[in-house]
Amino acid sequence: MFSYTLQKTATDCGARAGQIETAHGVIQTPIFMPVGTLGTVKGVHQRELAEDIRAQIILGNTYHLYLRPGLDVLEGAGGLHAFNGWKKPILTDSGGYQVYSLSGQRKITEEGVTFRSHIDGSKHFFSPERAIDIQRSIGADIIMAFDECPPYPCDYRYAKDSMHMTHRWLKRCMAQMGATSGRYGYEQTLFPIVQGSTYPDLRRASAETIAEAGQPGNAIGGLSVGEPAEDMYETTELVCGILPKEKPRYLMGVGTPDNILECIALGVDMFDCVLPTRNARHGMLYTAQGVINIKNAKWKEDFSPIDEHTPCFASQQYSKxxxxxLMHTKELLGPQIASLHNLSFYLWLVGEARKHILEGDFLPWKNQMVKQMQRRL
Known part of the structure; x- marks a missing residue:
């Protein structure tokens, strides 16, 4: 089962509050999805994800899970939910972005992508059909269509050709979804992806094509790949104005807390990004007052909690x-606490956004919060 209910739209911007129902549970939007590339959010137990961070859905990655642990292991376990013990919804990226990031290690043709493993150099091939089959085996609730993510910057001709190939691949993904069924007895849902780099006419054409595909939800890809934030916001606003209002919109790979708030205001419902955990491991902590570099000397004798606003026990129990x-002594607990805090903060932030949308004062709250998120403490 998959359904989306739009509960409220702000009157002064595009912000929306909604609810997604999947076979593994309900997701209240707007939502941030922690990234568990290899079947785990780095350094975080599933119980902590569910109870402390309050995650409602996490991500897995097709490319990485295909390579390790491999489909035989995942199918033998009964899918990723059974393998990693996460009982709530899972979304899988199709692997298109990871293949794109391999650069010289891959070759793209109309049929698909030939690439070499970053682990051992072995040769592999992903077609749109193969990407769907792999995600069927992983058992994700939400499956992403196989696409090409063009680099930034890229010339107009490349972006246009890439976009049209992504659209042709989508037809093949949809056909494969229709010709196959899930292995584990529950519905899996396909989201197509809008591409077109930062060219407005291409993004408009792609959004129209994706909207016409009639899938239960839609995604915006190819952003947060190096373009200025202003271009990201302009592209997101354009695409959200075209994608159907009655279906969830997922902006892939975005981003910082202020990026997320600005894009919620433009009409985005779902986000993911590695920043909260990656930056946590380097000592960058996000708080309601601004961003902290916890390694700085100014925190050496600051015995106040990391952030009283963030509901996670780690945020309130441990001092700066x-x-x-822990960071300076390279104790493993340091990055773990930082990861727990940052993820909890992200989930708190989108939860607060949802609350203010429902209460009707999202825009002024967002404007004030963005200013705070851009502060360096």
Whole structure:
């Protein structure tokens, strides 16, 4: 089962509150999805994800899970939910972005992409059909269509050709979804992806094509790949104005807290990004007052909690001075606490956004919060 209910739209911007129902549970939007590339969010137990961070859905990655642990292991376990013990919804990226990031290690043709593993150099091939079959085996609730993510910057001709190939691949993905069924007895849902780089006419054409495909949800890809934030916002606003209002919109790979708030205001419902955990491991902590570099000397004797606003136990139980000490002594607990805090903050932030949308004062709250998120403490 998959359904989306639009519960409220802001009157002064495009922000929306809604609810997605899947076979593995309900997702209240707007939502941030922690990234668990290899079947795990780095350094975080599933119980912590569910109870402390309050995640409602996580991501897995087709490319990485295909390579390790491999489909035989995942199918033998009964899918990723059974393998990693996560009982709530899972979304899988098709692997298109990872293949794109391999650069010289891959070759793209109309049929698909030939690439070499970053692990051992072995040769592999993904077609749109193969990407669907792999995601069927992984058992994700939401499956992404196989696409090409063009680099930024790229010339107009490349972006246009890439976009049209992504559209042709989508037809093949949809046909494969229709010709196959899930292995584990529950519905899996396909989201197509809007491409077109930062060219407005291409993005408009792609959004129209994706809307016409009539899938239960839609995604916006090819952003947060190096373009200026202003271009990302302009592209997102254009695409959200075309994609159907009655279906969820997923902006892939975005981003910082202020990026997320601005894109919620433009009409996006779903987000994912590696930043909260990647930056946590380097000592960057996001708080309601601004961003902290916990390694700085100013926190050496600051015994106040990391952030009283963030509901996670780690955010309120541990002091800035203690986390700084752990980081400087390279204790494993330091990055773990930082990851728990950052992910909890992201989920708190989108939860607050949802609350303010429902209460009717999202825009002024967002404007104030963006200013705070851009502060360096």
């Amino acid at each position: 001075a203690y986390v700084r000490h």
